[in-house]
Amino acid sequence: MRAKVRILKVKTGGFTIFINPKDAQEWKIHPNDLIRIESGKRSVYGSAAISDFVGVGEVGLSEDILESHQFSEGEVVALSPAGTPESVRYIKKKMRGEKLRKVEIETIVKDIVDRKLRNTEISAFVTALEINGLDMDEIAALTIAMAETGDMLDIDRKPIMDVHSIGGVPGNKTNVIVVPIVAAAGLTIPKTSSRAITSAAGTADVVEVLTNVTLSLDEIKRIVEKIGACLVWGGALNLAPADDLTIHVERRLSLDPRGLMLASIMSKKYAIGSQYILIDIPTGKGVKVETMEEARSLAKDFIELGKRLGQYVEVAITYGGQPIGHTIGPALEAKEALETLMTGKGPGSLVEKAIGLAGILLEMGGVAPKGMGRKVAREILESGKAYQKMREIIEEQGGNPDIKPEDIPIGDKTYTIHAQSSGYVTAIDNKAITAIAREAGAPEDKGAGIMLHVKVGEKVKEGDPLFTIHAESEGKLDKAIVLARRLEPIKIEGMVLQVVGNL
Numbered sequence: 033m034r035a036k037v038r039i040l041k042v043k044t045g046g047f048t049i050f051i052n053p054k055d056a057q058e059w060k061i062h063p064n065d066l067i068r069i070e071s072g073k074r075s076v077y078g079s080a081a082i083s084d085f086v087g088v089g090e091v092g093l094s095e096d097i098l099e100s101h102q103f104s105e106g107e108v109v110a111l112s113p114a115g116t117p118e119s120v121r122y123i124k125k126k127m128r129g130e131k132l133r134k135v136e137i138e139t140i141v142k143d144i145v146d147r148k149l150r151n152t153e154i155s156a157f158v159t160a161l162e163i164n165g166l167d168m169d170e171i172a173a174l175t176i177a178m179a180e181t182g183d184m185l186d187i188d189r190k191p192i193m194d195v196h197s198i199g200g201v202p203g204n205k206t207n208v209i210v211v212p213i214v215a216a217a218g219l220t221i222p223k224t225s226s227r228a229i230t231s232a233a234g235t236a237d238v239v240e241v242l243t244n245v246t247l248s249l250d251e252i253k254r255i256v257e258k259i260g261a262c263l264v265w266g267g268a269l270n271l272a273p274a275d276d277l278t279i280h281v282e283r284r285l286s287l288d289p290r291g292l293m294l295a296s297i298m299s300k301k302y303a304i305g306s307q308y309i310l311i312d313i314p315t316g317k318g319v320k321v322e323t324m325e326e327a328r329s330l331a332k333d334f335i336e337l338g339k340r341l342g343q344y345v346e347v348a349i350t351y352g353g354q355p356i357g358h359t360i361g362p363a364l365e366a367k368e369a370l371e372t373l374m375t376g377k378g379p380g381s382l383v384e385k386a387i388g389l390a391g392i393l394l395e396m397g398g399v400a401p402k403g404m405g406r407k408v409a410r411e412i413l414e415s416g417k418a419y420q421k422m423r424e425i426i427e428e429q430g431g432n433p434d435i436k437p438e439d440i441p442i443g444d445k446t447y448t449i450h451a452q453s454s455g456y457v458t459a460i461d462n463k464a465i466t467a468i469a470r471e472a473g474a475p476e477d478k479g480a481g482i483m484l485h486v487k488v489g490e491k492v493k494e495g496d497p498l499f500t501i502h503a504e505s506e507g508k509l510d511k512a513i514v515l516a517r518r519l520e521p522i523k524i525e526g527m528v529l530q531v532v533g534n535l
């Protein structure tokens with residue numbers, strides 16, 4: 033079947049191919065069928081949408097397709113039903129708990145990248161991995177396939193350091209501070225981050241408040257070779273392109289299966305050419321890893337996977353029992369990170385974690401003596417050198433280096449939850465905090481989130497403010513308030529926990 037291309041000013045969140053109802057009837061094409069269009073050597077797969085948006089003999093392409101594929105108005109293309117990809121059989125094999133062969137994993141990844149597998153099948157794959165997992169052979173195959181189906185970067189400025197958190201803990205803006213400290217010490221650190229997966233703000237979401245995070249590989253190479261660092265969104269690059277497509281599904285399910293997480297992180301590190309990598313595993317109640325035993329097991333897998341990829345990995349198991357710092361949500365976290373860089377001071381949990389991780393990297397990179405890294409990192413932060421480096425990163429990535437915390441817009445629809453009793457904060461529920469921040473609109477609404485007024489261990493009196501919800505719409509604020517009242521994320525207990533008597 034042949035048709036003329038119509039460029040449609042419509043984004044559908046996926047590769048969508050619009051077909052006129054008369055053609056669909058004649059060509060026996062049904063809504064959501066997988067369709068292949070090709071012209072010469074170029075081809076693309078997409079989901080059929082039957083619509084009068086296009087005339088008979090025309091095929092409409094959504095903007096999503098045109099962001100990565102060159103087709104021109106009026107171009108004649110061949111159109112054919114694509115049928116069910118072979119990789120669906122391999123996904124069902126994993127659903128049955130069977131081990132996948134290297135070639136089967138490679139086929140799944142390629143079909144994800146080629147958009148033959150769509151959110152339905154990707155969701156099934158993510159769920160199968162959550163339930164049945166992957167062994168190290170499968171994880172290594174998945175990692176390499178994810179990296180090799182995309183571009184690889186060769187940065188001349190060596191050694192190349194990297195840091196990456198498995199995430200999961202609210203407010204984890206730590207690496208926004210770690211990266212400038214490490215780069216200010218003269219090391220090279222091309223940091224790529226994903227957007228939020230299970231949290232209310234991924235590092236890419238936070239940095240995007242301060243500067244552009246969507247850059248090309250050539251721009252990244254230029255910037256990193258010039259100033260030693262970047263803070264960019266991995267999904268914008270063709271680095272491990274399957275990663276962002278699976279993360280899009282993971283975010284909807286708020287899932288991050290262990291094997292896929294290992295591959296997701298290490299495929300990006302492998303593609304960008306990192307040689308010395310520090311992995312942060314936040315551990316505690318309400319995050320991805322809840323026990324030290326699990327954390328050590330995951331750490332060993334990261335180190336083993338690194339060995340298979342020719343990368344040196346160290347792992348920091350960090351405290352994840354409550355949010356990092358006082359802010360959750362892209363703009364609120366960007367504001368707190370910028371304040372900390374500018375002043376060299378900030379919330380204890382944030383500063384101590386940042387200089388701890390940065391210290392390890394300085395020692396790994398040979399610019400601080402063993403055991404002195406933390407001290408050197410603190411000096412770099414407190415001297416303002418880290419802030420100066422962050423200004424360079426912001427400017428080189430297309431932002432305003434003079435941005436101030438007060439310039440950052442945060443949600444002006446607010447509501448503060450107060451203490452219903454006096455006592456001590458004994459727990460802050462990470463999952464509840466994230467759920468409330470997301471209900472308020474984060475991370476899509478940059479200004480949405482939560483400002484914490486208390487942390488674990490602090491004394492409160494009845495009526496004291498506990499946290500303030502920020503939203504960009506009244507409707508989302510109202511929903512977040514209802515959820516906050518139901519979940520009560522901050523636990524307050526007096527020294528007398530319970531009176532038992534008159535039994």
Ligand SMILES: O=P(O)(O)OC[C@H]1O[C@H](OP(=O)(O)O)[C@H](O)[C@@H]1O
Pocket residue numbers: 195196197198199200201204207208224225226227228229230231232233234235236288
């Ligand atoms: O917390 P959740 O959303 O599950 O995990 C995603 C976050 O964890 C990693 O953090 P970093 O980039 O190493 O700072 C990712 O890049 C992303 O920002």
Ligand SMILES: Nc1ccnc(=O)[nH]1
Pocket residue numbers: 197198199225226229288292293294296297
């Ligand atoms: N699954 C992931 C967790 C954290 N960071 C990533 O890039 N991917």
